[in-house]
């Protein structure tokens with residue numbers, strides 16, 4: 001079958017068109033030979049960031065492992081929209097067990113594969129585990145931490161859309177402060193989610209000293225692919241936390257998913273970095289930090305901050321958190337930095 | 339080979355002879371010695387190739403076993419009591435996915451109040467989980483049942499729980515006949531999974547199923563358990579051929595030929611019951627025993643067959659359906675439907691309360707005269723109970739029950755492990 005290579009075009013200063021790159025530098029998704037690990041026809045909402053992130057991440061992992069991937073999946077949107085029986089979208093061996101045990105299931109798969117290899121049965125098959133923020137930072141956190149601590153040979157990918165979306169947008173420990181969810185309604189003296197101390201699992205993953213931790217967003221898909229590729233070069237426990245906007249839960253337009261992810265990064269709300277053995281190795285810098293308001297305003301989950309009486313203090317509080325991220329992770333592009 | 343050894347050690351060695359490929363465990367008394375022994379064998383290389391994974395919870399233990407089994411490895415874990423409850427969601431998942439995991443449950447009570455001693459509350463809480471459940475009477479049987487369990491699990495693609503009484507069996511040093519590797523290899527073929535995660539032939543395991551097919555999936559789980567009922571006697575027969583002894587099967591009867599009273603029980607207490615039955619037989623009582631080895635699937639036809647000649651059935655169980663009576667007895671009653679006989683439920687030995695020959699003599703005599711209540715609590719201290727009930731009547735803020743009772747019996751503090 002002949003095919004036409006997929007070409008992307010330059011659409012702005014942030015987008016590198018594949019057309020301008022030599023073939024070996026083009027993205028995995030740009031190739032018609034991409035694996036389509038999660039095939040079209042699934043039932044995600046239009047503009048679902050999680051579907052986009054998963055497609056890029058798993059195809060990049062497949063590319064890196066020469067098609068030898070087994071995936072474990074937590075309960076959540078990704079699992080539900082990809083496998084309403086009997087219409088699975090998965091073109092790769094895939095297992096869903098429970099909501100909170102995905103890291104442990106992946107550990108079991110990896111252990112089995114290791115024994116099989118010792119017996120000379122089966123080649124170098126790699127294991128990827130994936131879950132939403134709820135399945136990762138809340139109910140699955142014990143299993144995740146155990147997998148990290150034992151340094152099991154698993155790449156765990158968290159698709160963070162800031163809430164329990166599959167059950168109708170409830171708060172998780174990754175829901176940002178002030179955001180409205182079905183369990184943190186925009187009512188009362190402090191509408192929306194509380195300002196906690198934050199539970200940023202990438203930092204907790206780094207505290208386990210595992211060989212590789214990275215964050216990414218669906219706005220920088222080549223960066224995401226590169227991080228998956230880098231993770232696949234390493235053995236042991238690896239963690240990638242991807243910010244994946246959810247039009248339904250965030251109250252954003254379907255066509256704004258990538259824009260929202262970019263704004264999260266460009267405001268400093270979501271730091272994008274890479275760490276090895278607990279030390280940050282690189283960050284995606286911000287050329288010109290944008291005020292958080294630009295990120296917050298288009299999202300209905302923050303609508304209560306911008307009514308007749310704008311919640312100036314709350315917005316300032318969020319701005320302070322973003323500024324702290326910029327300082328803490330050294331996100332601002334300066335002369336001589338990379 | 340005959341050897342004098344601890345029950346846990348015997349089970350560990352039997353499991354090792356089954357060539358498991360992934361073992362995962364989280365410590366809880368009285369299961370610990372089993373997994374400790376296996377961990378040592380993996381670490382010193384005598385059990386290889388095998389991965390031993392020290393997980394962070396029982397929930398993770400069962401989940402690791404699920405992943406390993408789905409990837410085609412023979413997988414084993416062991417637990418008890420709180421641990422079994424902690425993994426419960428994954429216990430149901432393993433059977434729902436049809437993964438042939440073998441798990442030892444070193445039977446122990448469930449808290450609160452926390453208590454480490456033996457009864458059957460833990461395993462019976464999972465009776466409807468879709469696992470096959472075997473109960474060992476002796477250490478020899480515990481060892482043998484593990485070998486049969488792998489065979490059964492893998493043939494049927496269903497998980498199997500081997501239940502053995504905590505401490506009473508797990509920590510008892512007894513003589514056992516340890517099979518050879520050649521015998522086990524002859525009995526247990528290499529694991530050929532029905533479904534496996536394999537990049538060469540990708541499948542999705544654990545997809546969502548709606549009302550259009552869920553009933554059928556569930557029914558098939560039931561149908562498979564019914565298949566097990568038919569296959570187990572054959573597995574036990576084959577076991578006898580290779581290992582030269584009877585072990586396993588559905589039920590075991592003892593002196594029931596002309597018995598008017600038949601005692602039904604599970605696990606190690608059957609030994610004590612048989613001793614009492616022997617003594618009462620000498621005095622001319624027509625009494626016998628039906629021991630249940632296979633609790634799930636429940637061998638309804640066999641139990642009925644074994645009991646139908648009796649005038650009365652006494653189900654003595656180390657478990658309790660609070661608010662109803664017995665668990666085992668409710669199951670036995672299903673098997674006796676339509677038969678006219680007296681049925682008694684006796685709750686005994688909860689939380690490690692000793693079941694003595696003396697008490698059983700009294701109990702069985704009373705049963706023989708049909709003077710038993712329909713539900714009896716063996717050796718219950720009514721004084722203690724009544725005192726607490728009085729206390730609750732007298733004071734609204736009567737305090738924590740367990741602490742009150744301990745103060746009454748004069749024990750200052752319970753020891754937790």
Ligand SMILES: Cc1ncc(C[n+]2csc(CCOP(=O)(O)OP(=O)(O)O)c2C)c(N)n1
Pocket residue numbers: 050075076077078099100131132133134135136159161163164165166167172
């Ligand atoms: C033990 C258990 N508790 C609760 C649920 C219900 N549940 C299923 S998916 C889900 C939300 C998933 O949220 P997240 O992990 O963030 O994934 P998302 O759907 O947002 O992608 C919840 C609460 C469950 N399936 N199992």
Ligand code: SF4
Pocket residue numbers: 043044045046047048049050051077078081161165166245246247248249
């Ligand atoms: S609710 Fe959100 S995460 Fe779920 S499918 Fe829709 S857009 Fe995707």
Ligand SMILES: [Mg+2]
Pocket residue numbers: 132133134159160161162163164165
């Ligand atoms: Mg989520």
